[in-house]
Amino acid sequence: MRSAIVRRPLDAAALMAEVAGARHGAVILFVGTVRESNEGRMVTGIEYSAYDAMAERELAGILAEVAAAHEGVDMVVEHRVGELAIGDASVVVAVAHAHRGEAYAASRQVIEELKRRVPIWKREHYADGTREWVHAHSTASVVEAGT
Amino acid sequence: MRSAIVRRPLDAAALMAEVAGARHGAVILFVGTVRESNEGRMVTGIEYSAYDAMAERELAGILAEVAAAHEGVDMVVEHRVGELAIGDASVVVAVAHAHRGEAYAASRQVIEELKRRVPIWKREHYADGTREWVHAHSTASVVEAGT
Amino acid sequence: MNVRVLLFASYADAAGVSELRVEVTPGATVGELVERVRQRLGSATLPPQPLVAVNQVYARADLRVAEADEVAIIPPVAGG
């Protein structure tokens, strides 16, 4: 079980190899990538930033919660920050479990929780030269996750 | 969109690259691997076989159905047959979509349908030297999928 | 008429063959063909109502078989 905020390109195959093992029958890799368009606007790149220390703490907390819900699961998550180009991977979630049902469920929970509460932000760069912070999520329910 | 029954090791990273693209924001890779134990017995290897022509036809049909249900999805599926060792990948399903919800749903549908109706069989080899055909699925509801 | 029948996996093992030709009356159904195969190979070889594909498509027991058809008797599948 490992998670990190990193400043280099993500290696999805390496993360997959990290969780695979003889006791697992299913490995699921989720890779989030930078799209060329968002809500109808042409995107040329995305700048990701994070509150690094807290982001890593939240990621570790998510993995602990998901591991408790799915006994025997192995997981690795990396989220990249910095300047990303179209097609670059921003996040990789690698999950392995003896059975596929648990592997799918764990994979989905990790990415949904990551998007809901890990302090990471992105600023899209558009073809017309403008930039905008993307406010994908409301803040309504996050505090309950804290103390 | 492509599917195949193959007699060589599967290259998950290559299949992932095949579906990825600038219009997609999410790529999901499902890799089924040979486990070292099944229902409490030590497995040393698995021999997969298929009714090749029909299996490829069913796989193509599954991809067409899932593509119709999830507009804009890209998918590649390969299932390996022959002698597989512990840890070897038996099946890889690579799915890409603009949005993760559709990508997860399409990935899951492909593997569930594959397991339900594609004519592939496996014989497990056990540590005690015996071999047994694995009858994972009942035949009850498959015919409805045909004509 | 003489119809080609394919067997796979555990059924082929039990029968000792993976392919055979079976003589049935013209207009015979899938169910009748299966019954002829069971008579030929022994009723322990196949369940009474196995899954069958005709020309690589799953078929119901009441489908009529033609001489040129490729009929396959399909054990419970276990891919993935």
Add this chain to the structure above:
Amino acid sequence: MNVRVLLFASYADAAGVSELRVEVTPGATVGELVERVRQRLGSATLPPQPLVAVNQVYARADLRVAEADEVAIIPPVAGG
């Protein structure tokens, strides 16, 4: 007491700074601290009740802040 406050992303952009120190009375709550920050930076810089983390854990507005705490005002997150 003097508390360290971190700003990120759109909030740091709007404020022109990513870190500041704010003077509040001992025993002040997160909500009161945020109000002091808004007075300092201008009320257009931050919403009235932004998400706040104290020592890297999300905190409610009524949590009391200590001088050594690391307080962060968190814009809506957009990871993934």
